[in-house]
């Protein structure tokens with residue numbers, strides 16, 4: 706979802722950066738790239754590790770709540786205009802053609818965002834951070850999604866903007882369309898810069914690769 710369907714990855718970045726700043730930990734776009742697709746708790750652990758900071762659990766919960774409070778403030782006004790290029794058209798096209806669609810996200814805020822965008826009803830299943838036990842790069846989120854859709858991984862295509870997500874898809878036995886920079890998402894089956902012009906025919910051809 707974040708960074709694939711809607712431009713919310715930038716709000717996660719801003720909230721994590723604000724938190725890291727408050728802890729005097731350096732946090733760059735390169736650091737952020739490693740957090741994309743990674744759960745809230747695992748993201749905090751990585752940031753603390755980068756800053757060589759050891760904290761007790763109560764403090765960690767407090768920091769995660771703070772980050773989420775800031776994130777929720779940033780996404781308060783999210784609207785369908787913030788959907789990424791081509792994403793909405795592709796969802797509508799797949800739906801029209803009877804293709805099953807699942808959301809696989811580490812975010813616990815997924816349903817709220819899909820509702821703000823008015824696209825919740827397009828998804829046959831939603832597997833998100835409130836359901837999974839293991840964050841990407843573990844393939845659990847996609848394996849559960851395929852299973853809920855009653856499909857085998859080999860018959861699904863995963864869309865991902867995150868290194869951790871591409872890894873999860875590949876390890877789960879899925880074809881994966883990376884959205885972003887080929888030098889970052891090199892493990893994906895194919896990498897595109899955005900979803901404009903993406904068609905069902907392309908997905909069918911990728912499934913044959």
Ligand code: G6P
Pocket residue numbers: 707714717740741742743744745748773810811812813814815834867
């Ligand atoms: C997604 C995003 C991450 C985010 C994670 C948890 O995977 O790519 O940047 O940290 O979800 O999101 P949450 O909304 O539960 O804090």
